[in-house]
Amino acid sequence: MSSYERRIEIEEFYPLPDLVSFSRISAQLKSDAALLRFDGPLTTGLGSRVISAISQELPALAGILQQLLRKVALPLPTGNATENSISQRDASNVLLTAFSMGRDIIREWPSSVDSDRFYRDIPGEAVPHEDDLIRNDMGYVPGWSHGGSIDYTIRRYGRGERKLLIYYANARELERQTGVDLIYWNKFHGSFVLVQYKKFNSSGEELTYWPDSDKNFGRELSRMRTIDDACKTNVRHDDIHLIQSATFFKFCDPVPFDPGTQDLVPGMYLSREHVEALMEVDLQPGQKGRRIDYRSTPRYLNNTLFTGLLGDGWIGTRGAATELVAQQIETSTRQGRAVVAGVSSDRLGNSRVGSA
Structure with missing residues (x-):
């Protein structure tokens, strides 16, 4: 006896x-008319016959059906490419959510999962490189200008x-990237936030991250500590924020690759200080090693809390210099990590001045 689950997501409605005449479509299919009542997946050939019959019966649907076919025909990424593409899209969604901007446009990304086109297929209004805010304001970042490799x-x-x-930004193709960093910098306040993405492993019934088995974890934690120390200078007295740390980890639940989703990846956000506190807990007898999971971490920021605090400027260190942000972007790409960097010049606060 076997069972299976089917998931249907309804994103748009078309008048x-x-x-649609069921009887006329059945007549077109002739001996294959039973396909209209078939409960299960069809072969590619039979599915094409059904779609062709519907398109002939109602030509107004033909373009919409072809558009759906192109989406489901995309080759899915595998291995590291899957995790990296999911994390990069999630980082984009986090930024858009934090600033009360619709995520609908993300449904159109990617139109291709080919490494050479992944970045170019990101939706949104393109900005000419000569108008690059980072390049103009931050000066030369190796690889970002002068025809470099990034x-x-x-x-x-x-x-x-x-x-x-x-x-x-990335310096390696999708399959060879070692991870994803989300970097946000507010030019007006000098507010700086860095989030490193990590994926929970499914071990039995629990989702667990094992820091000791990640060869990059110690180096990344040290880098975060250096960033937090550098951001403690030149902070104005009226800059009030809830969390002093500028650096966070997002530990993500495993999710399947879904080309059309605009959902945020479930998971927990922990500041660098919080992670270090968890690492100091003594190991219990029989425990394999230090671990981070939901059971041992009862307090954390979820997507709703994190994006709200980020958008209103309640987290992140104020007083970060332009040079520091440029340095961290360079460091991320040099270490093989992809970077999703958000840059704004808004006054941070709870008010939504000018919001539609």
Whole structure:
């Protein structure tokens, strides 16, 4: 005896100019008319026959059906490419959510999962490289200008008076990237936040991350500590924030690759200080090693809390210099990590001035 689950996501509704005639479609299919009542997946050939019959009966649907076919025909990424593409899209969604900008446009990304086109297919208003805010304001970052090896794409998003630039940068093709960093910098306040993505492993019934088995973890934690120390200078007295740390980890639940989703990946956000506190807990007898999971971490920031605090400027260190942000982007790409960098010049606060 076997069972299976089917998941149907309804994203858009299209008005039809007329009713679809079941009997006429059945007549077109002739001996294959039973396919219309078949409960299960069809072969490619039989599925094409059904779609062709529907398109002939109602030509207004033909373009929509072809568009859906192109989406489901995309080759899915495998291995590291899957995790990296999911994390990069999630980082984009985090930034858009934090600044009250719609995520609908993300449904159109990617139109290809080919490594050479992944960044270029990101939706949004393209920004010419000569207008690159990072390059103009931060000076020369190796690889970002002068024809270097770092591939980057810029998109502009807006809602009312709020404006956000999102930069996507990588120095390696998707399959060979070692991870993803989300970097946010507010030019007006000098507010700086860095999030490193990590994936929970499924071990039995629990989702667990094992720091001791990640060869990069110690180096990354040290880097975060250095960033937090560097951001403690030149902070104005009226800059109030809830969490002093500028650096966070996002530990992500395993999710399947879904080309059309705009959902945020479930998981927990922990500040660097919180992670270090968890690492100091004594190991219990029989425990394999230090671990981070939901059972041992009863308090954490979820997507709703994190994006709300980020958008209103309650987290992140104030006073970060332009040079520090540029240095961290360079460091991330040099270590083989992809970077999703959000840059804005808004006054941070709870008010949604200019929001639609």
